[in-house]
Amino acid sequence: MKTKRLAALLAGGLFSVAALAGCGSDSGGGEVAGSWDEILKAADKEGEVVIYGTVAPDNLERLKKAFEKKYPEIKLTYVRGTDADLLPKVEIENQTGRGTADVHMTTDAGWIDRSLDADYSAKIVGPSFDNADYDRENSVIDDQWFLTSATVFGMAWNTAKLPDGLKTPEDLLASNLKGGKIGVTNPAGIPTYVDMYRKINVDFGENFVDRLASSKPRVYDSAVAIGQAIASGEIWASPTIGTTILTEKANGAPVEFIVPEKPFGVPWYSHVLSSSPHPNAAQVLADFLVTPEGQAAISHDFIPCLPNVDGTGVAGSDLLAQDVPLGDPDELSSDSVASYQKEWEKLFLG
Amino acid sequence: MAMTRAVPRIGGDAKLWRTRALYAALVLGLGYLIVLPVWRLQSLAFDNGAAGYSAQFGRSDIGETLRTTTVLALSSLVIAMVLGTVLAFATSRLPRRVGFLRIVPVLPIVMPSVATVVGWAFLLSPGPGYLNALMRQLPWWDHLDTGPVNVYSSTWIIIITGFGLTSFVYLFVSAGMQNIGSEHLEAAQASGSSQIGVFFKVVLPLLRPSLVYGGGVALLLGLGQFTGPLLLGQNEGMKVLTTEMYRRTAESPVNYAAAAAAASPLVILGLVVILAQRLALGNQARFVTHGGKSFAPTGGRSYWAAFVVALYGLFALVLPLAGVVIVSLSPFWSENLSWDFLTLDNYQKLFDTPGVVESVTTSVVTSLAAVAVCVPVGLATATLVVRHRHLKLVRLLADVISALPLGIPAVIFGVGFLLTYTQPPFILYGTKWVIILVYIVLMIPFATRMQMTALISMGNTYDEASAVSGASPLTTSLRVTLPMLKPTVLSAVALMFILLTHEFAASLMVRSATTQVMGTLLYDQWSNGSYPLVAAMAILMSAVTAAGVAVAMIIGGRNVLDNL
Numbered sequence: 001m002k003t004k005r006l007a008a009l010l011a012g013g014l015f016s017v018a019a020l021a022g023c024g025s026d027s028g029g030g031e032v033a034g035s036w037d038e039i040l041k042a043a044d045k046e047g048e049v050v051i052y053g054t055v056a057p058d059n060l061e062r063l064k065k066a067f068e069k070k071y072p073e074i075k076l077t078y079v080r081g082t083d084a085d086l087l088p089k090v091e092i093e094n095q096t097g098r099g100t101a102d103v104h105m106t107t108d109a110g111w112i113d114r115s116l117d118a119d120y121s122a123k124i125v126g127p128s129f130d131n132a133d134y135d136r137e138n139s140v141i142d143d144q145w146f147l148t149s150a151t152v153f154g155m156a157w158n159t160a161k162l163p164d165g166l167k168t169p170e171d172l173l174a175s176n177l178k179g180g181k182i183g184v185t186n187p188a189g190i191p192t193y194v195d196m197y198r199k200i201n202v203d204f205g206e207n208f209v210d211r212l213a214s215s216k217p218r219v220y221d222s223a224v225a226i227g228q229a230i231a232s233g234e235i236w237a238s239p240t241i242g243t244t245i246l247t248e249k250a251n252g253a254p255v256e257f258i259v260p261e262k263p264f265g266v267p268w269y270s271h272v273l274s275s276s277p278h279p280n281a282a283q284v285l286a287d288f289l290v291t292p293e294g295q296a297a298i299s300h301d302f303i304p305c306l307p308n309v310d311g312t313g314v315a316g317s318d319l320l321a322q323d324v325p326l327g328d329p330d331e332l333s334s335d336s337v338a339s340y341q342k343e344w345e346k347l348f349l350g
Numbered sequence: 351m352a353m354t355r356a357v358p359r360i361g362g363d364a365k366l367w368r369t370r371a372l373y374a375a376l377v378l379g380l381g382y383l384i385v386l387p388v389w390r391l392q393s394l395a396f397d398n399g400a401a402g403y404s405a406q407f408g409r410s411d412i413g414e415t416l417r418t419t420t421v422l423a424l425s426s427l428v429i430a431m432v433l434g435t436v437l438a439f440a441t442s443r444l445p446r447r448v449g450f451l452r453i454v455p456v457l458p459i460v461m462p463s464v465a466t467v468v469g470w471a472f473l474l475s476p477g478p479g480y481l482n483a484l485m486r487q488l489p490w491w492d493h494l495d496t497g498p499v500n501v502y503s504s505t506w507i508i509i510i511t512g513f514g515l516t517s518f519v520y521l522f523v524s525a526g527m528q529n530i531g532s533e534h535l536e537a538a539q540a541s542g543s544s545q546i547g548v549f550f551k552v553v554l555p556l557l558r559p560s561l562v563y564g565g566g567v568a569l570l571l572g573l574g575q576f577t578g579p580l581l582l583g584q585n586e587g588m589k590v591l592t593t594e595m596y597r598r599t600a601e602s603p604v605n606y607a608a609a610a611a612a613a614s615p616l617v618i619l620g621l622v623v624i625l626a627q628r629l630a631l632g633n634q635a636r637f638v639t640h641g642g643k644s645f646a647p648t649g650g651r652s653y654w655a656a657f658v659v660a661l662y663g664l665f666a667l668v669l670p671l672a673g674v675v676i677v678s679l680s681p682f683w684s685e686n687l688s689w690d691f692l693t694l695d696n697y698q699k700l701f702d703t704p705g706v707v708e709s710v711t712t713s714v715v716t717s718l719a720a721v722a723v724c725v726p727v728g729l730a731t732a733t734l735v736v737r738h739r740h741l742k743l744v745r746l747l748a749d750v751i752s753a754l755p756l757g758i759p760a761v762i763f764g765v766g767f768l769l770t771y772t773q774p775p776f777i778l779y780g781t782k783w784v785i786i787l788v789y790i791v792l793m794i795p796f797a798t799r800m801q802m803t804a805l806i807s808m809g810n811t812y813d814e815a816s817a818v819s820g821a822s823p824l825t826t827s828l829r830v831t832l833p834m835l836k837p838t839v840l841s842a843v844a845l846m847f848i849l850l851t852h853e854f855a856a857s858l859m860v861r862s863a864t865t866q867v868m869g870t871l872l873y874d875q876w877s878n879g880s881y882p883l884v885a886a887m888a889i890l891m892s893a894v895t896a897a898g899v900a901v902a903m904i905i906g907g908r909n910v911l912d913n914l
Binding site for chain 1 (some may be wrong): 500603604838
């Protein structure tokens with residue numbers, strides 16, 4: 001009797017879980033409405049949009065505030081991660097047809113190129129892409145990927161540890177910075193860093209990367225983590241991007257950043273995902289990203305894709321994202337990236 | 351019972367077959383949930399001429415990865431076995447006045463492992479680590495500008511892992527120690543044995559099941575260590591098999607086959623340890639220690655025991671928690687502490703951060719759902735294994751399958767579930783269901799083992815006494831067995847809730863970008879965001895777990911954690 005009751009209880013438990021498990025919601029999106037006005041109405045009805053991005057979290061938070069101010073009916077959710085975090089998710093969502101993200105930003109030139117042959121993206125339809133300042137011809141790839149922002153890599157340091165600061169990339173190789181006082185980003189899963197290391201190995205000085213490795217730097221997963229580590233004094237300096245450093249500086253951290261003579265730059269491109277569960281809201285967000293309000297948010301302390309946007313750009317320069325070339329996809333093929341990553345690991349972690 | 355089976359009646363036969371069918375359904379259900387994802391993953395490693403093995407084991411660093419995995423597991427096992435046994439002995443010798451210290455060795459389980467690991471990083475990071483900064487004030491280290499301790503080194507990752515495993519070993523060993531009736535010790539002493547003689551000749555042999563089980567569990571947990579190597583090890587390139595699996599799933603495209611290949615040694619070792627444990631323990635009835643009279647745990651009045659337990663509490667709990675609290679109150683992590691800097695802004699910011707509130711809800715809901723399923727499933731499995739010796743094959747399968755998640759690291763189930771549930775027939779990616787399912791699987795061993803231990807310890811005497819007194823099996827079950835199991839069930843619920851609200855390794859694999867649990871969100875903040883937010887999140891995680899434990903104590907009484 002006891003046996004039967006227990007077994008019945010158990011079978012009930014297992015089958016109810018199996019039944020519940022079978023009813024996962026299908027998040028497949030609907031159709032994009034006809035005219036832009038209809039898209040705006042449909043987007044309000046969808047009421048939600050999700051963006052995956054590798055830009056600084058503070059910029060995504062600014063984007064959320066600016067977007068929800070302009071479109072109060074649509075809630076924006078952002079997910080910040082590295083390409084290693086986000087690209088597998090985009091691929092799984094595409095494979096399963098269960099999209100979470102509507103818009104996706106990346107700097108991975110190889111992945112952008114490969115995605116053009118696959119069914120990852122929807123065509124963009126917003127009116128702001130035709131704004132003359134945006135320069136659609138030089139900013140949009142195959143009506144799918146659109147230029148959104150750009151950044152440059154320079155040198156950052158902790159001013160309490162290095163009161164004299166850094167002037168050139170060679171200063172990063174000084175003997176007092178050997179033994180774990182420099183921080184570098186692991187390029188595992190992030191081809192943009194492969195591109196960066198290859199370029200600065202020449203532009204920052206001959207065999208710069210090889211010489212940097214001999215300083216035994218500490219390895220981090222992302223530029224954001226490096227920004228925190230410099231602020232805390234865990235590391236003293238790093239070749240990295242400026243935005244996270246400037247954010248920490250605004251928080252009162254003892255940090256500084258300069259752009260060297262030959263900086264490495266990288267543009268961000270975005271696309272509306274074909275697996276988007278909110279296809280109309282996705283189009284509205286894509287359009288918003290290339291408006292002056294969108295740029296003020298997403299390109300804060302970055303290089304904008306529109307001229308004369310307050311709070312964006314590099315001090316003393318009118319550089320635009322259109323001036324920062326996308327990496328060569330042939331040099332960033334999966335095999336080439338994997339091969340460099342192995343080489344890098346041997347150099348820095350071997 | 352034997353008579354009934356020896357002379358079967360027609361009605362009895364039908365009953366027997368129904369029982370068999372129901373238990374077979376149980377085993378099939380367990381097999382689908384537990385074995386299938388691992389099987390699919392492993393068979394994938396053999397696809398395309400074993401391309402997964404070529405990709406993973408053809409790497410130039412594979413030798414180093416295997417060596418690091420082994421050294422981490424064995425060294426942390428040694429630390430955990432010694433500390434766990436010493437603590438168990440010390441808590442059995444605690445003076446009555448400081449008896450409350452008995453809870454200390456269990457408390458580190460309440461603190462999430464991710465929180466402990468980041469807590470140690472905040473204390474012992476070579477640069478701004480608070481303890482390092484203090485140590486650099488000492489005259490013999492005042493010339494250093496970093497260190498003297500490097501928490502990112504493999505030595506310290508091993509020590510922190512060993513500390514983390516100590517509580518688990520302690521649970522097994524102290525449970526064994528408490529079940530040793532004083533009549534055994536008195537008998538040995540009456541026969542002229544010294545205290546040390548009693549310990550080695552009576553206590554240790556009776557602890558054998560606990561030591562074998564605790565050691566086996568700690569070894570497997572050590573082999574499957576993920577949190578420490580992932581959070582601390584990347585800084586100096588430490589690689590173990592579990593982090594390699596994670597890296598293969600963070601590649602574009604995801605390389606399931608290579609991840610599966612990295613999992614293979616751990617799956618094989620897990621199976622070997624589980625089977626070895628079965629052989630080593632043999633007939634479990636030999637370890638029934640509830641005697642007919644004078645059952646009482648041993649006691650003591652040694653103040654050294656109080657010191658040992660308090661010292662462990664300081665290192666395993668107070669210090670890492672202090673590190674986390676200080677950083678959570680700072681605008682940014684820095685060795686230069688100042689009262690003027692301290693702020694609660696991080697907590698405000700934490701609740702404004704997208705996904706934080708949802709992650710708490712998801713953690714609690716998925717954990718409770720999994721626990722609700724695990725208790726009856728565990729009880730049914732335990733009953734099958736302990737009370738139905740005649741169902742040989744079904745019983746053996748239930749015993750081995752329900753133990754598998756203890757032997758196979760959670761990260762492997764995570765990858766297996768990611769693979770299985772991103773494909774038809776059940777595409778559950780991005781839903782809470784996949785998290786609930788993987789949580790059920792991870793907790794089945796605890797639900798089963800804890801209830802099984804209670805059933806074994808009870809032996810058949812209570813059932814038989816009840817039957818002799820004229821009670822029906824149902825009355826016996828309702829009035830004898832279940833009331834005796836109540837403390838165990840409540841303890842199992844508390845333990846499972848604690849472990850699940852902390853769960854990190856499997857969750858990291860099956861979560862989607864917007865369906866996160868607390869541990870995975872904390873990791874995202876660690877690798878992408880801000881240390882003060884990581885610290886605030888760690889405090890929030892600990893608070894949620896503490897609230898769960900408080901509820902368990904209200905329902906199950908203050909001793910609910912003792913029963914672990």
